[in-house]
Amino acid sequence: MLDGIKDYDDAQRVAERVQELLEQPFGLSGRELFVTASIGIKYSSGGDEQPEDLLRDADTAMYCAKALGKAQYQEFDSRMHSHALTLLQIESDLRRAMDREEFQVNYQPIVSLESGRICGFEALVRWSHPERGLISPSEFIPIAEETGLIIQIGRWVLKQACLQMRSWQKAFPVTRQMKISVNLSCKQFMQPTIVGQVLETLRETGLDPSSLKLEITESVVMETGDYAMNVLEQLSRAGVELSLDDFGTGYSSLSYIHHFPVTALKIDQSFIKRIGGGQNSEIVRAVVSLARNLGLEVVAEGIETLLQLDLLKALGCAQGQGYYFSEPVGEESATELIQKEERGEFLSLLGKASAGGSLLEMTDSLTNSV
Numbered sequence: 194m195l196d197g198i199k200d201y202d203d204a205q206r207v208a209e210r211v212q213e214l215l216e217q218p219f220g221l222s223g224r225e226l227f228v229t230a231s232i233g234i235k236y237s238s239g240g241d242e243q244p245e246d247l248l249r250d251a252d253t254a255m256y257c258a259k260a261l262g263k264a265q266y267q268e269f270d271s272r273m274h275s276h277a278l279t280l281l282q283i284e285s286d287l288r289r290a291m292d293r294e295e296f297q298v299n300y301q302p303i304v305s306l307e308s309g310r311i312c313g314f315e316a317l318v319r320w321s322h323p324e325r326g327l328i329s330p331s332e333f334i335p336i337a338e339e340t341g342l343i344i345q346i347g348r349w350v351l352k353q354a355c356l357q358m359r360s361w362q363k364a365f366p367v368t369r370q371m372k373i374s375v376n377l378s379c380k381q382f383m384q385p386t387i388v389g390q391v392l393e394t395l396r397e398t399g400l401d402p403s404s405l406k407l408e409i410t411e412s413v414v415m416e417t418g419d420y421a422m423n424v425l426e427q428l429s430r431a432g433v434e435l436s437l438d439d440f441g442t443g444y445s446s447l448s449y450i451h452h453f454p455v456t457a458l459k460i461d462q463s464f465i466k467r468i469g470g471g472q473n474s475e476i477v478r479a480v481v482s483l484a485r486n487l488g489l490e491v492v493a494e495g496i497e498t499l500l501q502l503d504l505l506k507a508l509g510c511a512q513g514q515g516y517y518f519s520e521p522v523g524e525e526s527a528t529e530l531i532q533k534e535e536r537g538e539f540l541s542l543l544g545k546a547s548a549g550g551s552l553l554e555m556t557d558s559l560t561n562s563v
């Protein structure tokens with residue numbers, strides 16, 4: 194409570210002073226500790242506002258400050274309130290979505306860039322909201338994480354994906370070599386029962402562990418250290434494969450990676466987007482050679498153009514996934530892709546890439562400059 198301040202600037206100055214003071218380390222049992230403060234400010238116009246409302250608004254502003262990163266301050270504005278209400282609404286809808294069967298799993302093929310064959314599919318959850326339509330996982334997964342609902346959703350996705358792969362394997366021999374990749378978020382991974390859950394799902398669905406790949410992000414692995422190592426080792430011993438998703442976006446300690454039993458790196462799509470424009474191919478090249486030296490598979494995410502595909506092939510990237518081959522699609526369309534693969538027709542997508550002399554020449558000259 195700041196009494197007698199003239200305007201918002203006064204409050205801002207106090208917030209800055211608090212943060213400056215907290216920048217100093219604290220001594221605790223002979224160690225130096227650093228803390229940061231996120232501050233939300235609500236400037237009262239002195240009308241008939243209720244104390245609860247002022248506190249609520251300051252709290253909302255504080256959460257916005259936190260979301261912006263550490264040690265920030267933010268003044269409340271009414272858009273924050275409506276944003277918070279939307280999130281609250283999504284959260285309460287999310288709680289009901291499972292029972293109302295509003296989730297669906299889509300599948301996106303992962304393709305061998307050398308042979309053009311489908312090596313597997315990544316399972317990606319979709320939420321079809323009765324009023325808002327399709328809500329992207331990047332919007333609702335963080336809320337599901339925060340509320341813990343991700344555990345229930347994640348378990349369901351894993352089971353659906355394993356059932357689907359098993360049923361494809363029974364119907365189409367070509368899929369027996371394929372793998373199904375399933376994303377695990379941090380909270381899912383941190384459940385003490387995660388290994389048991391995965392193994393039980395495999396048993397229930399009859400899917401062989403070697404047909405399952407779990408994708409986790411590097412930050413999950415790095416932040417949870419020994420715990421991660423232990424879980425990954427148990428999964429790996431059971432025959433499940435592990436990929437590091439969105440590779441390059443976190444703060445990987447390269448010296449760490451080869452200690453973890455991961456089998457693949459997925460290069461984040463932000464790096465793939467930039468190649469072809471002449472810049473940033475170096476990072477992709479470095480990751481590909483890192484993976485090769487560590488004996489890991491490497492998968493490029495987000496391939497959208499023929500040019501990107503050709504450059505990735507030239508850089509020696511073995512596998513890829515992206516709209517160029519197919520968007521994530523529902524079960525039926527994914528089955529059609531498998532049928533195409535069986536008839537050898539999926540290959541023609543890549544066939545296009547190596548045909549067309551002028552394109553090849555263009556790629557060659559670009560490749561030389563890569």
Ligand code: C2E
Nearest residue numbers: 317318330331350376377378495496497514515516517521
């Ligand atoms: P991700 O695991 O890195 O998945 C790849 C994302 O890239 C997917 O977005 C996919 O649709 C998108 N993508 C694929 N090819 C292209 C392309 O050529 N261009 C562009 N621009 N995008 C492409 P999606 O489905 O929206 O999922 C976003 C993220 O949400 C996923 O990133 C993953 O981290 C998370 N997610 C999705 N499904 C699940 C799930 O079942 N469980 C958990 N825990 N997370 C999930």
Ligand code: MG
Nearest residue numbers: 315376408438
């Ligand atoms: Mg993924």
Ligand code: MG
Nearest residue numbers: 438439459494
């Ligand atoms: Mg990714």
